[in-house]
Amino acid sequence: xxxxxxxxxxxxxxxxxxxxxxxxxxxxxxxxxxxxxxxxxxxxxxxxxxxxxxxxxxxxxxxxxxxxxxxxxxxxxxxxxxxxxxxxxxxxxxxxxxxxxxxxxxxxxxxxxxxxxxxxxxxxxxxxxxxxxxxxxxxxxxxxxxxxxxxxxxxxxxxxxxxxxxxxxxxxxxxxxxxxxxxxxxxxxxxxxxxxxxxxxxxxxxxxxxxxxxxxxxxxxxxxxxxxxxxxxxxxxxxx
Amino acid sequence: xxxxxxxxxxxxxxxxxxxxxxxxxxxxxxxxxxxxxxxxxxxxxxxxxxxxxxxxxxxxxxxxxxxxxxxxxxxxxxxxxxxxxxxxxxxxxxxxxxxxxxxxxxxxxxxxxxxxxxxxxxxxxxxxxxxxxxxxxxxxxxxxxxxxxxxxxxxxxxxxxxxxxxxxxxxxxxxxxxxxxxxxxxxxxxxxxxxxxxxxxxxxxxxxxxxxxxxxxxxxxxxxxxxxxxxxxxxxxxxx
DNA sequence: TAGATTGTTAATCGATTAACAATC
DNA sequence: TAGATTGTTAATCGATTAACAATC
Numbered sequence: 046x047x048x049x050x051x052x053x054x055x056x057x058x059x060x061x062x063x064x065x066x067x068x069x070x071x072x073x074x075x076x077x078x079x080x081x082x083x084x085x086x087x088x089x090x091x092x093x094x095x096x097x098x099x100x101x102x103x104x105x106x107x108x109x110x111x112x113x114x115x116x117x118x119x120x121x122x123x124x125x126x127x128x129x130x131x132x133x134x135x136x137x138x139x140x141x142x143x144x145x146x147x148x149x150x151x152x153x154x155x156x157x158x159x160x161x162x163x164x165x166x167x168x169x170x171x172x173x174x175x176x177x178x179x180x181x182x183x184x185x186x187x188x189x190x191x192x193x194x195x196x197x198x199x200x201x202x203x204x205x206x207x208x209x210x211x212x213x214x215x216x217x218x219x220x221x222x223x224x225x226x227x228x229x230x231x232x233x234x235x236x237x238x239x240x241x242x243x244x245x246x247x248x249x250x251x252x253x254x255x256x257x258x259x260x261x262x263x264x265x266x267x268x269x270x271x272x273x274x275x276x277x278x279x280x281x282x283x284x285x
Numbered sequence: 286x287x288x289x290x291x292x293x294x295x296x297x298x299x300x301x302x303x304x305x306x307x308x309x310x311x312x313x314x315x316x317x318x319x320x321x322x323x324x325x326x327x328x329x330x331x332x333x334x335x336x337x338x339x340x341x342x343x344x345x346x347x348x349x350x351x352x353x354x355x356x357x358x359x360x361x362x363x364x365x366x367x368x369x370x371x372x373x374x375x376x377x378x379x380x381x382x383x384x385x386x387x388x389x390x391x392x393x394x395x396x397x398x399x400x401x402x403x404x405x406x407x408x409x410x411x412x413x414x415x416x417x418x419x420x421x422x423x424x425x426x427x428x429x430x431x432x433x434x435x436x437x438x439x440x441x442x443x444x445x446x447x448x449x450x451x452x453x454x455x456x457x458x459x460x461x462x463x464x465x466x467x468x469x470x471x472x473x474x475x476x477x478x479x480x481x482x483x484x485x486x487x488x489x490x491x492x493x494x495x496x497x498x499x500x501x502x503x504x505x506x507x508x509x510x511x512x513x514x515x516x517x518x519x520x521x522x523x524x525x
Numbered sequence: 526t527a528g529a530t531t532g533t534t535a536a537t538c539g540a541t542t543a544a545c546a547a548t549c
Numbered sequence: 550t551a552g553a554t555t556g557t558t559a560a561t562c563g564a565t566t567a568a569c570a571a572t573c
Contacts, residue, residue, distance in 0.1 A: 068539080068540075070539090070540065070541095071540095072505055072506075073498070073502055075502075076497065076498035076499075076502060077495075079501065094553085094555085095554075095555075105541075105542060105543090106542095106554095107541070107542050107544095108540095108541065108542075110554090110555065111540090111541080111542085111557085113555095113556095114555090114556060118556065120554080120555050121548090121549060121555070122547070122548045122549045122554055122556075123549040123552075123553045123554050124549065124554070125554065125555080138505065139501045139502075139504055140501075140504035140505055140507065143504070143507075143508055145504060145507065153398075154394075154397060155398045157398070158395045158397075158398045162394070164479075164496060164497050167497070168504065169504075170500070209503065209507065232507045233503045233504070233507035235499070235500060235503055239320075239404075249510075250510055252499055252502060252503040254496070254499060255316070255317075255320075256404060256494070257316065259492055260404060260405070260408060260475060260492075261315070261316035261319065261379045261380075262313055262316060262379075263449065263473045263490060264379055264381070264383070264385060264409075264410065264473070265315065265378065265380055266312075267449065267472045267473035267490055268379075270472065308563080308564075310563090310564065311564095334529085335531075336530080345565075345567090346530095346566095347565070347566050347567065347568095348564095348566075350532065350533085351533085351564090351566085353532095354531090358531080360530080360531050361530080361572090361573060362530055362572045362573045363528075363529045363530050363531075363572070364529080364530070364531085364573065365530065365531080366531090
C-alpha cells in the first residue's frame with residue numbers, strides 16, 4: 046500500500062511540474078550544469094554534492110538545488126547527486142534524446158563555421174543540409190553536408206521533418222526565409238541575422254543571437270574598468 | 286546664482302552616477318537600445334517618446350526611462366528623446382568613441398567569419414591582426430587583416446596597445462593564450478572557446494560566448510512547446 | 526496656459542539565498 | 550545511530566512596473 050502511495054505521489058508531482066512554468070532564468074542555467082557535469086564525467090567523478098558543484102561553478106548550492114527541483118528530485122539525501130545520472134537527466138530535459146534535425150540557411154562565413162563544428166552532434170542535433178542561393182555552391186558538400194538551393198528549402202523541411210532552422214542569411218532575407226521554415230513545420234529558429242526575428246506562429250520558438258551586443262557589453266566593461274582603475278589610483282594619492 | 290546652483294547640481298549628480306554601480310541587467314540592455322535607435326535614425330525618425338520606443342521594442346516605458354536615468358537625463362519633459370542625441374550618448378557609454386583595437390587569435394572557421402564581418406567597425410573597434418599557428422597562413426591576409434604567428438602575439442599587443450582579444454582557439458589553448466594577452470596589456474577578452482575562461486587580473490574583463498548553451502536552450506523550448514501543443518489538444522478533447 | 530512626457534519615488538513582483546526538517 | 554546532504558519553505562534581495570510630481 047505504502048509503495049503505491051509513493052508512486053502516486055511521484056506521478057502527482059510530475060503532473061504539477063509539467064504544469065508549473067519554469068522560469069527562463071532557470072532554463073538558461075541548465076546547459077551550463079550539463080556542461081560542467083559532462084566535464085566531471087570525463088574527469089572520472091562519480092558523485093557530487095550541491096556544495097561542491099556550487100564551488101566549482103561559482104554559484105550558490107541553494108540555487109543548484111532549487112533549480113534542479115523545478116524538474117524533480119535528482120539527488121539523494123546524505124549522498125548528493127550521481128554525476129552520470131544527473132547529466133543524463135538534464136540532457137533529457139534539454140532534448141538531447143529527441144533526435145532533432147537542423148538545416149543551416151546561408152553558406153557564408155558563419156554558416157560554414159557552424160557547419161564545421163561538432164556543436165550540433167554533441168547535443169544530439171543532426172545537420173541535414175545547407176541552403177544558399179549562390180549557384181557555384183549548389184550540389185557541393187561542406188564538411189559532408191549537402192548544399193541545396195534555397196528554393197528547395199520548404200519542400201526539404203517538410204519531407205525530412207526538420208525541427209530546427211539556423212539562419213545565417215543577411216538580415217534583409219531573414220524574415221522571408223523564416224516564413225518558409227515556419228510554413229513547413231520547423232519549430233525552432235536559431236537566428237544569427239542582426240535583427241530581432243518575430244514569427245506569427247505561437248508554437249515556433251526563436252532564439253536570437255546578437256554577437257554585436259555581446260561585443261558592445263565587453264567594450265562597456267573595458268572602458269569602465271579602465272576608468273575605475275584610474276579613479277582608484279587617484280583616490281590612493283588623495284588619501285595618502 | 287541660480288544657474289551656478291544648477292550646474293553644481295549636475296556635477297554632483299554625475300559624480301554620484303559614476304560611483305553607483307549600474308546593474309548588469311541594465312548594461313546588457315544598452316546595446317539593444319543602441320541598435321533600435323540606429324534603425325530609427327536610418328528610418329529618418331527625429332524624436333521618440335519612451336512610450337513609443339517601448340512599444341517598438343516590446344518592453345515597458347518605465348524600464349526605458351529607468352535604464353536611461355542610470356546614466357543621466359537624456360530626455361526632455363513633454364518632448365521625449367532626440368533620437369540622434371540619445372543614440373550618440375548610448376554609443377559613448379558603450380565605448381564606440383574609444384577607438385579600441387582588437388586582435389583575433391585562431392584563424393579557423395569562426396576566426397575567419399569574425400574577421401570578415403563589419404560587426405567590429407560598426408562599433409568603433411578595429412581588427413588589427415589575426416594570429417594562428419598554421420605555417421601556411423602566416424604572412425597572408427584574410428579580409429585585409431594580416432595573419433601572424435601566435436608566438437608574436439605578446440609583443441604585438443604591447444606595441445600596438447591592443448585592448449581586446451578575440452579567442453577562437455580550441456579550448457585547450459584558451460587559457461595559455463589568454464595569459465599572454467593579459468600579460469601584455471589586453472583589457473577585454475571575447476572568448477568563444479567552449480569553456481569558462483577565468484583570468485587572475487581583476488582589471489581584465491572576460492565575456493564568454495556559449496553558442497552551444499544557446500542551441501540547447503532552443504532545443505529545450507522546441508521540445509517543450511511541442512509537448513505543450515499536444516497537451517492543449519488533449520485538454521480540448523477532454524473538456525468537450 | 527494646457528498637454529505631454531520625463532525623471533524619480535514608491536509598490537510590486539520575481540528570483541536568489543538562507544535555514545531547516547526530512548531522510549538517506 | 551550519527552553525519553551528511555537533499556528537498557522545500559521562509560526571508561532577503563534586486564529588478565521591474567506603476568504612479569506622479571516636476572517641467573518642458
